Amino acid sequence: MSEEVKHQAGLDALRPYVPGTPIEEVQREYGLEEVIKLASNENPLGPSPRAVEAIQDELKNLNLYPDGQSYRLRHALADHLAIEPDSVTVGSGADGIIMQICMAYLDQGSEVVVSESSFPVYDIYTHVMRARLVKTPLKGYGLDLEAMAACVTSRTQVVFVCNPNNPTGTIVTGDAVDAFMARVPDDVLVVFDEAYYELVDSDDFPDTLAYVRQGRRNVLVMRTFSKAYGLAGVRLGYGVGVPEVLGPLNRVKEPFAVNLLAQAAGIGALEDEDFLRRTVEVTRAERRYLYGEFQNLGLEYVPSHTNFVLVKIGPRAGEVQARLKREGIILRPCDGYDLPHFLRITIGDRAQNRRLVFALQAALV
8 A cells, every 4th residue: 555645536536336235136146045244334133123113103104204404303312412403413324414514515626635445435425526535544454643634735625534444443542633633724624424433442432522512613523323223224324513514514415315214213213222232232242252253264353443343364355255245145345445455344143253254264265
């Protein structure tokens, strides 16, 4: 990987996002019945039961348009986060919030700073807006906030900080973030993407909402219901920032960005503390299990704060991924993250993880 900062701009530089292969596609292609998907960081426990109940209660209202302001959901989130409702916006997944940020804050003369080997949706919408993308190398397997701060210029409008980072699973600490924020000008929007926030196991993780509570006008924190709450299928994410930051996003968002069932599901999920606790417990226990099995297989892995683990397979990574797919196990290749020798493996339940380990052992021979 080059140690030089990379610059890209425009639609010609855009690489479309490639989602994880659907289970049904693998079943059709290989004539399989039992397929497990460990590619998209979905919750192996399924969706929050209280979210499902809330969806069922709302089905009778499908003839109605949803509340375009998501009033009840935003107030539920505000209560959950101990923040004012006008400091919360919601969107169609975190992806929807990213799109709104780029539409609201970027133009052809803008620059966006991101890290290499991070969430590619930042790149996509930056290019859609014909803005210039500035990429800094990883430091080890983590974001290099010092390098990112050094790349900020008078043209920089947005910096995306993926924490924990996807696909490496690493975090930047509170001290590192404080030092970074001290260097970033007040007119540059810093977006902390915390999609895996609930799964982090570290006392050093930054309290980014504190910046919002302090009234910082250049901070936006994004989180999602897709991972810990098991609601990837309804597409629901949210952003937190002072009203001056969120105002431009709300002006560019589509009229009904969050559908009726998603709004109900989000409210139900926030009330489902038992499900969230069980998700965290299972994720951490199965993460430890996989660490031990990867060590037994002689595989290097990156310690993770998420529900996935980045595993180094080597030059055969693509071959191993393809073989396991033929056997009904879908993993995430990392070519699109500029990590071609790695696979990103979602943490499943114990039965899924055992099947994965057995298949990996055979494929690596």
